[in-house]
Amino acid sequence: MPLLLTALVTPVLGQQNLKIENSGTTLNVNIYNEEAEETLILLHGGPGTPIGMEELATFIKSEFRVITFDQRGTALSPCNNGDYSMEAYISDINRIAEHFL
DSSP states (O other), X not given: OHHHHHHHXXXXXTXXXXXXXXXXXXXXXXXXXXTOSSEEEOOOSSSSOSGGGHHHHHHHTTTSEEEEEOOTTBTTBOBTTOOOOHHHHHHHXXXXXXXXX
16 A cells, blocks of 8 residues: 555656645646646546556647646545535536636
8 A cells, every 4th residue: 555655646757746726625736748838637537546647648748738636535635625526526627727727
């Protein structure tokens, strides 16, 4: 188990991390290529973390600002209000998108 935890918190080379607040949840957001003009937010199945998307993000970051994030209540995105509704998940995605407009 400690190896998994280490993998969750070890940043990938060239990745930046940011915390974005949304309705009582602090979302852990990973950013690849902050300077790119176009942004892609990669979504993964859930609940979970984007660990399996690192290779794809690294591959496409030469063309895009790539965003991944830990879903609410997982890894480094605690969900203090206990809201795991579909509306809350969609709100998280919208909040992250708004941040990068």
